């Protein structure tokens with residue numbers, strides 16, 4: 001855990017993410033169509049697109065009662081604001097918090113973790129403290145903000161709801177805020193804070209892109225009190241989610257049987273992938289049903305070896321692990337062959 005804050009970045013620059021398939025394909029001189037892209041935590045099977053009425057292209061997007069019902073039934077919470085991906089809230093959190101008249105003195109972010117949280121606060125000039133384990137009460141000060149990614153990306157660490165409820169109370173006593181990013185929570189909803197969302201100091205983010213395999217439509221949600229949702233809406237502006245995306249999502253949220261199949265397929269895939277990697281590389285993997293993270297001392301070399309075989313994983317920002325997204329059943333044979341070949345190469349001196 002860092003005891004001194006990170007220096008605010010002097011020249012805000014974009015971070016690297018997975019999903020840069022065209023760039024990687026060019027770098028390794030292999031046609032895009034020949035790649036197995038496992039560089040993200042997006043489900044390999046997308047929700048099948050329904051037929052869309054032409055009005056969704058023509059009319060301005062409108063959040064209808066039926067959309068709100070479908071979304072709140074799916075998440076089990078009505079206090080929601082639809083946004084164009086949870087990233088759109090993450091990058092505006094400093095502005096949203098400042099609209100509440102708060103001037104945060106410090107922000108705690110998980111490390112390793114999805115770096116956009118750290119970047120948003122550092123770019124806004126707020127001192128950022130990194131933590132490996134949730135900050136203890138004795139480390140917290142008045143007005144602190146704690147960001148928790150639950151489960152964490154890329155480590156998969158899952159915090160218990162009781163632990164988070166205690167942290168929320170402690171922060172409340174300190175006039176602080178708890179922000180929970182549940183982008184990868186869909187396969188473990190029993191751990192979601194949405195079941196007991198209350199209070200003025202808890203903001204929860206959800207992503208619709210990962211579990212539903214619909215990252216391209218850019219959809220997510222902020223769950224918080226009405227005041228926080230109004231502030232967020234004022235910062236982000238109207239028509240956050242486009243009309244076609246609203247229509248697709250409403251179907252996806254209502255399709256409980258598809259969700260149940262998706263959940264069990266993802267769980268089964270994660271088990272298969274974890275076993276495959278552990279068997280060949282002899283290391284324990286961590287993760288969620290949407291990704292599997294394998295620590296390795298030669299991770300950059302491994303990354304290059306996988307790419308040379310047309311498999312594109314995510315090299316973590318710390319360059320000490322590879323993260324693999326799930327593959328479909330029909331892609332398993334190819335991934336298994338490449339894993340066997342790459343692990344063979346790595347055994348050579």
Ligand SMILES: Cc1ncc(COP(=O)(O)O)c(C=O)c1O
Pocket residue numbers: 084085086087088114149153181183184206207208209215218219220
């Ligand atoms: C932990 C975490 N939160 C949020 C996001 C943003 O997701 P989206 O904007 O697609 O909802 C990501 C994207 O990878 C992520 O890993």
